[in-house]
Amino acid sequence: MSTSSSSPLIFVLLLAAAATTVSATDHIVGANRGWNPGVNYTLWANNHTFYTGDLISFRYLKTQYNVFEVNQTGYDNCTTEGAVGNWTSGKDFILLDKAKRYYFICGTGGCFNGMKVSVLVHPLPSPPSSAVGAGHSPAENSAATGRRRRGSAVAVVGAVAALLASIWSGSVWIL
Numbered sequence: 001m002s003t004s005s006s007s008p009l010i011f012v013l014l015l016a017a018a019a020t021t022v023s024a025t026d027h028i029v030g031a032n033r034g035w036n037p038g039v040n041y042t043l044w045a046n047n048h049t050f051y052t053g054d055l056i057s058f059r060y061l062k063t064q065y066n067v068f069e070v071n072q073t074g075y076d077n078c079t080t081e082g083a084v085g086n087w088t089s090g091k092d093f094i095l096l097d098k099a100k101r102y103y104f105i106c107g108t109g110g111c112f113n114g115m116k117v118s119v120l121v122h123p124l125p126s127p128p129s130s131a132v133g134a135g136h137s138p139a140e141n142s143a144a145t146g147r148r149r150r151g152s153a154v155a156v157v158g159a160v161a162a163l164l165a166s167i168w169s170g171s172v173w174i175l
Helices: 007-023 041-046 072-077 138-169
Strands: 026-028 055-059 067-070 085-087 091-095 101-105 116-122
Touching: 041 116, 055 101, 067 072, 067 091, 072 101, 085 091
Parallel strands: 026 055
Antiparallel strands: 055 091, 067 085, 067 101, 101 116
């Protein structure tokens, strides 16, 4: 098989796509219970760490519920007045693009039955330093380990993307 001149470009594009995909987490609201009345979304949110670039997704019956992004007053009072976003597909993926607190409610009355969630989005952590020193606290070491895991996942996906690009372009040798 011959290798085309576009192979390096395809490799770079696959690598960039793989790195982008791995760096964001999709947080499915309510996990397997979805966006429905009677779920403790405060507990759900407290068990997740949100970073800029992550997604929050809502799964629900689109004929019964919806999602509004509101301010704290709208969240506290279950009102959609002044909403900054509104989704109705039943499978909504919302980019958390800023480090701030986000407030989401159901605007069809479900908010009064607990269908509201507030999430605090943190800035992305700094890249890990060359070594985690012994003088750091356990919390700092734990945070650094989490950042390394995310970086390792990017490296693994990058390697897989490189292999797939090589196979696709016909430039890999199989022994």
